[in-house]
Amino acid sequence: MTGTLDAVRAQHLLREMLRIRRFEEKCAELYSAGKIRGFLHLYIGEEAVAAGAMQALAADDAVVATYREHGHALARGIPAEALMAEMFGKQEGCSRGRGGSMHVFDAATRFYGGNAIVGGGLPIAVGLALADAYLGRQRVTACFFGDGATAEGEFHESMNLAALWRLPVLFLCENNLYAMGTRIERALSQTDLTAKARTYGMPAECVDGMDVLAVERAARQAADAVRGGGGPFFLECRTYRFRAHSMFDAELYRDKAEVEDWKKRDPIALLRTTLEAAAIVDEAAAARLDGEVQREIARAVEFADAGSWEPVEQLTRDVYTPAAEKAHGFAAS
Amino acid sequence: MASPPADRVTYREAVREAIREALLRDPRVFLMGEDVGRYGGAYAVSKGLLAEFGPERIRDTPLSESTFVGAGIGAALGGTRPIVEVMTVNFSLLALDQIVNNAATIRHMSGGGFSVPLVIRMATGAGRQLAAQHAHSLEGWFAHVPGLRIVTPATIEDARGMLWTALENPDPVLIFEHQALYNLEGELPAGAGAVDIDRAAVRRPGRDVTLVTYGGTLVKTLAAAETLAGENIHAEVIDLRTLRPLDMDTVLASVRKTRRVVVVDEGWRSGSLAGEILARIAESAFYDLDAPVRRVCSAEVPIPYPKHLEDAALPQPAAVVEAVRALVPAGAAA
Numbered sequence: 001m002t003g004t005l006d007a008v009r010a011q012h013l014l015r016e017m018l019r020i021r022r023f024e025e026k027c028a029e030l031y032s033a034g035k036i037r038g039f040l041h042l043y044i045g046e047e048a049v050a051a052g053a054m055q056a057l058a059a060d061d062a063v064v065a066t067y068r069e070h071g072h073a074l075a076r077g078i079p080a081e082a083l084m085a086e087m088f089g090k091q092e093g094c095s096r097g098r099g100g101s102m103h104v105f106d107a108a109t110r111f112y113g114g115n116a117i118v119g120g121g122l123p124i125a126v127g128l129a130l131a132d133a134y135l136g137r138q139r140v141t142a143c144f145f146g147d148g149a150t151a152e153g154e155f156h157e158s159m160n161l162a163a164l165w166r167l168p169v170l171f172l173c174e175n176n177l178y179a180m181g182t183r184i185e186r187a188l189s190q191t192d193l194t195a196k197a198r199t200y201g202m203p204a205e206c207v208d209g210m211d212v213l214a215v216e217r218a219a220r221q222a223a224d225a226v227r228g229g230g231g232p233f234f235l236e237c238r239t240y241r242f243r244a245h246s247m248f249d250a251e252l253y254r255d256k257a258e259v260e261d262w263k264k265r266d267p268i269a270l271l272r273t274t275l276e277a278a279a280i281v282d283e284a285a286a287a288r289l290d291g292e293v294q295r296e297i298a299r300a301v302e303f304a305d306a307g308s309w310e311p312v313e314q315l316t317r318d319v320y321t322p323a324a325e326k327a328h329g330f331a332a333s
Numbered sequence: 334m335a336s337p338p339a340d341r342v343t344y345r346e347a348v349r350e351a352i353r354e355a356l357l358r359d360p361r362v363f364l365m366g367e368d369v370g371r372y373g374g375a376y377a378v379s380k381g382l383l384a385e386f387g388p389e390r391i392r393d394t395p396l397s398e399s400t401f402v403g404a405g406i407g408a409a410l411g412g413t414r415p416i417v418e419v420m421t422v423n424f425s426l427l428a429l430d431q432i433v434n435n436a437a438t439i440r441h442m443s444g445g446g447f448s449v450p451l452v453i454r455m456a457t458g459a460g461r462q463l464a465a466q467h468a469h470s471l472e473g474w475f476a477h478v479p480g481l482r483i484v485t486p487a488t489i490e491d492a493r494g495m496l497w498t499a500l501e502n503p504d505p506v507l508i509f510e511h512q513a514l515y516n517l518e519g520e521l522p523a524g525a526g527a528v529d530i531d532r533a534a535v536r537r538p539g540r541d542v543t544l545v546t547y548g549g550t551l552v553k554t555l556a557a558a559e560t561l562a563g564e565n566i567h568a569e570v571i572d573l574r575t576l577r578p579l580d581m582d583t584v585l586a587s588v589r590k591t592r593r594v595v596v597v598d599e600g601w602r603s604g605s606l607a608g609e610i611l612a613r614i615a616e617s618a619f620y621d622l623d624a625p626v627r628r629v630c631s632a633e634v635p636i637p638y639p640k641h642l643e644d645a646a647l648p649q650p651a652a653v654v655e656a657v658r659a660l661v662p663a664g665a666a667a
């Protein structure tokens with residue numbers, strides 16, 4: 001793969017994965033310190049999927065994600081400051097602090113959640129794509145979900161409808177082999193998810209989700225096919241989470257040895273090895289990059305810390321649209 | 334026989350005309366649901382629209398309630414104005430996740446970043462011997478959920494006018510059409526159009542007792558009021574029109590005038606919207622009351638199939654009359 005390696009792009013991917021890794025390591029720390037509460041689902045180990053796939057999207061494409069979405073949010077371009085403030089629940093957060101870790105939203109980057117209902121985002125992605133098709137826009141909606149979601153009825157309904165109406169959805173399945181503590185073989189009669197998707201009559205491929213360059217390449221091809229009017233595309237990314245499902249998980253369901261085995265395929269280390277072999281990044285450059293990323297995350301924490309709590313008097317805002325906003329933009333003339 | 338005057342229409346025709354108008358006025362509007370196209374709608378509401386507007390705008394969906402309702406949410410977020418038809422409220426339970434966890438919450442969870450300008454229409458209610466899985470009145474459940482607006486057209490004019498107002502609303506609006514009303518006939522004033530969906534309406538003025546109702550029970554409540562008038566008891570009939578948010582000002586003003594109240598609600602009594610309305614009256618107008626509050630609700634039973642049992646399960650005019658008689662002492666209404 002080094003033959004065609006674009007140095008600038010590869011370094012960008014390294015940076016993006018590092019940003020996610022350091023952001024989340026910091027979140028784990030802040031969780032223990034009580035700054036972040038609620039459910040916290042870390043993405044560590046899976047960075048190559050978000051970082052690679054996001055390269056295939058244009059600014060006006062849409063993203064729908066799950067509750068394990070910090071990586072998607074950062075890779076999509078939501079500033080680390082706004083994201084960290086959201087984790088804290090501060091009103092400077094990208095969802096004004098109302099959503100927290102599991103409900104990251106951002107209009108500027110067309111990031112439509114952050115959904116804590118397994119499978120809940122799939123129909124919404126289908127609808128966003130339907131709106132694009134209806135309004136004649138050449139846009140793609142990328143929809144991230146886990147292997148666990150493929151057991152939900154909404155997965156099947158959404159595959160069927162997207163394929164039936166040939167809607168521009170890029171389904172990005174993050175197969176990390178586990179749904180909480182349930183391994184895929186114990187939950188699914190058909191564990192070959194790519195084969196399953198093909199039965200809906202859509203093109204489907206499987207890629208090594210630990211190899212960010214491979215994910216990027218596959219995602220670009222898939223997104224191009226979608227953009228070209230080919231209907232939905234299903235891309236399965238085989239990956240693994242190195243951490244527990246959430247901060248409450250004692251991880252009694254899998255062997256430490258299995259986790260250690262997968263860590264040998266750490267996507268960040270893998271890319272670094274490739275880049276070092278190609279003499280694109282050396283030890284010093286990597287350390288410099290890490291330093292920059294760490295400073296970005298530190299600034300995000302400072303920003304979140306300095307943020308403010310929304311006054312309780314505003315408790316019921318944003319349940320309905322205020323009258324002033326109703327007046328413009330919505331009514332058709 | 335002379336044909337009926339042009340402005341006499343059925344409730345069904347009024348809804349259809351409202352959908353037609355919306356499709357004509359705004360190219361972003363489309364209708365989506367099971368059998369809305371070729372079949373013409375389970376209740377024949379969308380009959381003819383496919384021929385007029387084509388399959389892009391009158392979209393038949395697979396039997397996938399959760400996904401086509403969720404797709405409506407996504408399409409609304411994406412800048413279109415979908416009208417999603419769910420055949421009946423019973424089937425909307427398969428889409429409850431999308432309605433409650435997404436449509437109702439996205440504005441709040443996104444800190445006002447995204448609104449969901451979605452309209453969902455569904456048939457509700459009993460009265461046609463369709464048995465328990467096609468006849469429940471669950472609009473009160475949806476009225477429990479902040480973030481949704483629940484409207485219940487009970488008249489030809491509201492059937493014609495509420496849709497456009499709902500489409501102009503930036504938040505999700507659920508329209509409940511009582512299936513027993515589709516054949517209701519009435520006058521539609523020439524040029525009838527959008528109506529407000531914020532206020533309850535006084536459908537019949539009166540001085541002795543306030544009857545609060547909505548949707549399919551309005552006709553029955555008006556019939557009860559007519560019977561009572563024959564006994565010189567003058568009931569004021571309030572049609573709530575919107576179940577969330579509730580217009581309690583109109584209700585309280587009437588209760589303060591008549592000093593007695595009966596709520597008529599096709600929902601089951603336990604946990605009903607009727608209970609909520611009576612609680613609010615007790616909170617705000619307790620000392621204005623001259624008699625205990627009352628309600629006429631459905632019997633606590635899944636709606637049965639045999640006609641006599643279905644009738645017995647539902648609020649009927651006779652039960653309303655009886656409830657009122659118990660409140661208004663003989664001679665009080667003289």
Ligand SMILES: Cc1ncc(C[n+]2csc(CCOP(=O)(O)OP(=O)(O)O)c2C)c(N)n1
Binds near residue numbers: 119146150
């Ligand atoms: C509808 C629903 N059921 C159950 C849960 C509880 N839950 C949260 S995450 C999860 C596992 C999901 O696994 P998967 O889709 O593979 O995603 P991953 O966590 O592996 O990224 C479960 C069961 C939920 N949030 N929503």
